[in-house]
Amino acid sequence: MSRQAASDAVGDLGWRYLLGTLRTAVPVATVGRAAEAVRIAVEACGADADGHLVADVRPGQAVLALQSVRAAAVTGRDAELAHRISAALGAAGLRTEPGRGEAPRSVQLVEIAIDALDIPAVRPFWKAVLGYADEAEADGQADAVVDPLGQGPAVWFQQMDAPRPQRNRIHFDVCVPHDEADARIAAALAAGGRLVSEDRAPAFTVLADAEGNEVCVTTWQGREG
Structure with a gap:
């Protein structure tokens, strides 16, 4: 995907395009809840998780990144997975966002x-x-x-x-x-x-x-x- 297309495809969901990846943060209260957010994201990706999803679990938030690893770039599949992840997390009462608000900083x-x-x-x-x-x-x-x-x-x-x-x-x-x-x-x-x-x-x-x-x-x- 072009940079513009990738950004437009997921921007409204709280994901941001950064250096060939799509990134978002999931604010949570505990590290256990962050781990739960990652579990939900993995399940939403299904068999594509290993080739596309990277997660970082910390107290206060989980940071998720999507990239087609073999291409080292964002593809249409990554955009589709971002939509699936945001929907699954939303159903669990969680949200994807760039990390503003109470977060120390945005995803970067x-x-x-x-x-x-x-x-x-x-x-x-x-x-x-x-x-x-x-x-x-x-x-x-x-x-x-x-x-x-x-x-x-x-x-x-x-x-x-x-x-x-x-x-x-x-x-x-x-x-x-x-x-x-x-x-x-x-x-x-x-x-x-x-x-x-x-x-x-x-x-x-x-x-x-x-x-x-x-x-x-x-x-x-x-x-x-």
Whole structure:
């Protein structure tokens, strides 16, 4: 599915499209209730659970993610599963939402970006030292490396054409729901940050802390495809 189609298909259900996944949070009172929410989601997915659903259980909420693992992308099947999960949870008195309201923050994904002159030379090091693996459908030369357990942030490599000693070479990308990016950027600026560039906003808005360390607040909007 295109980014726009994926977002439109599930947005009204409280799911958000983030970096090739659909994500939502289920607010609960106890960790036991969070586990129950995951059980309901698994049953709603049926035989597709193993190839599509990832869940994180914590006191206060369960976070659910859908992606067609073999394609490393969101497909129409994932959108269908999101509808089935939300309906099943609704029947149990639970709801799917991006995580606003009383939640500490919305659903999000964090990536680490490493600037490199020779990506094939540095990529194997980061793959090995982190215990990471190739992403599905990757060619293994310049693609991101990912945590096979889905716990740590993906690491991707940004091609440089010349050394840039005047700036940091590693930065964070914080992918947030498209309808919450402005608030996150405003909060960061109010907390002492500064705007470096919004030339590629809303896909990438570059901010920096008081000492010049950079971070990109990203969304699916404004990207090709």
